[in-house]
Amino acid sequence: MRKKPIYFKKYMAIAVLFLASACSKIEKESEQPTLTFKPVSLMSGGAPASYGYGDTILNINYESGTLNSGISGLTATNATATDAAYILSPGATGNYAIAHKVTYGDSTYYSDGNWRSEAATNGVPASCYLPGEERRYEFSVLLKDWTPWNTGDPINETNFFQLKMSGGEAVPLQIRTQRNALRVVYGNMDNTKTVVDILNDLRPSVNQWIHFRVDVKWATTATGSMKIYMKLPGQTDFVLANERNNxxxxxxxxxxxxxxxxxWGVYVVPPNLTRIVYHDDLRIINLNYPPTSTGLIWGNSIPDANPAYLDGAYTKAGNISLPANYNNSSNIYLHPYIQYQDSQNIVYVNSTSPAPNPADNVVGTPWSDFSRSTLAASGMSGSTPGPSGRYLLGGWANASSSSTPTPIDLTEYYELRLAPKSGYYFNFSDIKFTVLRGGTSHPNTFVLRSSVDNFASNISTPVSISGTTTPTLISFNAAALTNISTAVTFRLYAYGATATSGNLLVGLNDFQVNGQVLPLP
Incomplete structure (x- = not known):
């Protein structure tokens, strides 16, 4: 009855991005379109992966005075020289910035197969990007005491910013210096490169902050785009330097x-030179608009070990960002306009460090759980919670006789709770579950109720299944539940068992709540 293999870990509240959660037309434009963004609201690593338009996904300003800007997983450099990366003051807009330095010929500045000292976000899952996402990347850069190029000098480039791809695939975007020019390099699927100069002579801008803004629509087909804006010293606003469409x-x-x-940092230097680059105010901003049409609000494939073995309700953040990417075997999706709060101190019942203590639990939202007074986790294998990747509960009521299926018992249920953000409301359309049961005499009938009427009536007609250990998709029409601006809890009841003895099992592989989350009028 295993759904899929998974490595067991103690409860993790957040899994962000598919971990994981995958580049010409050249013309000038006087200035970028006007866009208004919310204040920085989401920081690194621990934020949910579903965002509203304009939300800051990652903000690296070095105001912590540390090389990782206080962000867990952020790499400062892999070079071993003591000054390959260091904090300097002042920064572009605040107290601090980071400097990267590479001296050609000194092996302590040689890392990852080249003369380089670069910071990287591949250890910060929230920063990683996938197809279908639209992102803005902002950063400020200062080329410190940049040695000018003269005719006859080596022409090696120096990259100071990259939108990289894991696995050694073509690099979608590099921004670099070569000779005395600033240029962008777009990586193509055939491993060729498209090179465009965006500033013919960088020398007047040396030792001054240059500000960049890169808007990207990430796509695996010829539907993507990149727009690169610059604000040079003395300019009051960003100017479109180059764009790539289709x-x-x-x-x-x-x-x-x-x-x-x-x-970002220093990647490649000409022979016998030292290059130093300062960076500050790196931000990643979401440019995807949340869906308003009817679609997925919350999808949860329950990718952890059986959450029934947790000592409290199960909350896990999204690890993908678009509902179209959701699948019911390994992902979680949260609509940007439902409330999210990390749960704390909720661990597996066999945990020893820390030991389970439900009294210490801080229940997050949204969450799923079950009637703990009547049902219990099943499928324990040795000391490891199991089975992987689904709820599996035992303890469902036995029948009084094999000819009299059990009626609905309002004390036995799975439940899930979600709430819209302040200023929004739900219009539900349907709610789906993938279920299974332990045998032909185990509960075979399911019905859904909600807290809207205090679980007094069925949301729609009960659904019966004939399968047993083969997962079966069931669906309930929830279109009657509209204009709900407060938290709502759904309970899925299972009944209809004909077994008169034994431990009766019902499993839940995933659930999908569909509808709309709209702003209040």
Whole structure:
């Protein structure tokens, strides 16, 4: 009855992005379209992976005074020289910035197969990008005491910003210096490169902050785009420097595990030179609009070990960002306009460090759980919670006789709870579950109720299944539940058993709540 293999871990509240959660037309434009963004609201690593338009996904400003800007998983450099990366003051807009340094010929500045010292976000899952996502990347850069190029000098480039792809795939975007120019390099699927100069002479801008803004629509087909804006010293606003439309911008293969991430620093220097680059105010901003049409609100494939073995309700963040990417075997999706709060201190019942203590639990939202007073987790294998990747509960009521199926028992149920963000409301359309049972005499009939009427009536007609250990998709029409601006709890009841003895089992492999989340009028 295993659904799929999974490595067991103690309860993790958040899994962000598919971990994981995959680039010309050249013309000038006087300035970028006006866009208004919310204040920085989401920081690194621990934020949910579904965002509203304009939400900041990652903010790296180095105001912590540390090389990782206080962000867990952020790599500062892999070079071993003591000054390959260091904090300096002041920064572009605040107290601090980061400097990267590479001296050609000194092996302590040689890392990852080249003369380089680069920071990278591949250890910060929230920063990684996938097809279908639209992102803005902002950063400020200062080329410190940049040695000018003269005719006859080596022409090696120096990259100071990259939108990278894991797995060694073509790099979607590099911003670099070569000779005395600033240029962008777009990676193509055939491993060729498209090179465009965006500033013919960088020398007047040396030792001054240059500000960049890159808007990207990530796509595996020729529907993607990149727009690169610059604000040079003395300019008051960003100016479009180059754009690429109708392009493949995501050069990897999601099916092979490729994801994109960001790098900045110094990558490649001409022979016998030292290059130093400062960076500050790196931000990743979401440019996807949340869906308003009827669709997925919350999808949960329950990818952890059996959450019934947790000592409290199960909350897990989204690890993908678009509902179209959801699948019912390995993902979780949260609509940007439903409330999310990380749960805390909820661990498996066999945990020893820390020991389970439901009194310490802080229940998050949204969450799923079950009637703990009547049902219990099943499928324990030795000391390891199991089975993987689904709920499996035992303890459902036995029949009084094999000819009299059990009636609905309102004390036996799975339940799930979600709430819209302040200022929004739900219009539900349907709710789906993938279920199974332990045998032909185990519960075979399911019905759904909600807290809207205090679980007094069925949301729609009960659904019966004939299968047993083979997962079966069932669906309930929830279109009558509209204009709900408060938290709502759904309970899935199972009954109809004909077994008169034994431990009766019902499993839940995933659930999908569909509808709309709309702003209040």
């Amino acid at each position: 392009a493949v911008t995501f050069t990897g293969d999601v099916g092979s595990g490729n994801v994109g991430y960001v790098k």
